[in-house]
Amino acid sequence: MKRIVTIQDVSCFGKCSITVALPLISAMGIECAIIPTSVLSTHTGGFTGFTFRDLSEDIPKISDHWKKYNLHFDCIYTGYLGSHSQIDHVLNFIKDFKKEDTLLFVDPAMGDWGRLYTGFDKDFPSHMAKLCAVADIVVPNITEASFILGEEYKTSYDEEYVHTLLKKLCQNGAKRAVISGVSYESSTQGAVLYDSEADEFYSYFSEHLPVEYHGTGDTFASVFAGGLTRGMSCKDALKLAVDFTVDCIKQTMAEPDDHSYGTKFEECIPNLISRL
Ligand code: PXL
8 A cells, every 4th residue: 555644734624645645645545644733723725823733843753753653654744834944844844755666745835826825925925945855756836836936927938938847947957847827718728748858848737616715735746646646657646637627617516605714625526436
């Protein structure tokens, strides 16, 4: 059985980060260990007055304990990290636990719609860039890619802009880069991949739905990381992750209650399993 450790926050209500990654990765038949980096009462989008408990100090302690048991991970998947020091702790964890056969999958979750999420200062992206530099695969959205690279954020762009961002993400050190939430025309949205070793691009698009729900980036990243860890090709894993994310969005749209804090991904899990 394959094993992933995911390192990101616990948002107690709101469906993102660990509360999305853990059920999806488990459903994909992969053991999922976790390192919670902070505990928030809700995620930071659409809620005010949320609590934030920083668990940075626990990261090296958990790591030291695990070293005694020689734990092996097929994939280290990092997501939202709430402070500069958490990034430093994660870099140390990687030194100790990334082996030759460990995939380092980095989702630099820190912003969307051209803005950083509440709580991040302007220096945070350059710190996150250090983690992206050591990744086997890095999966930002357009906002995150532009912040990491210090490039202009554009709401309307063409393939050349996206390809340039992808190449620059690999020049920063990542072996492969994927940008999610790419939309060249209003009716389609998807993800674009660049593999620096093969010098090859691949894109996969699905429908662009006129809604925004929290946690869709985490849904995409969890299924993509899961697919790669199961040994799927990068293209197949990317396709699965895009299709599943769209499936979750459609499922959420189908019921008219206000559910913008997260998607109804749970109801789509049987569809995910049927495609493995
Ligand atoms: O989905 C990304 C995410 C993860 N964790 C926290 C967040 C967000 C996005 O807003 O606030 C705490």
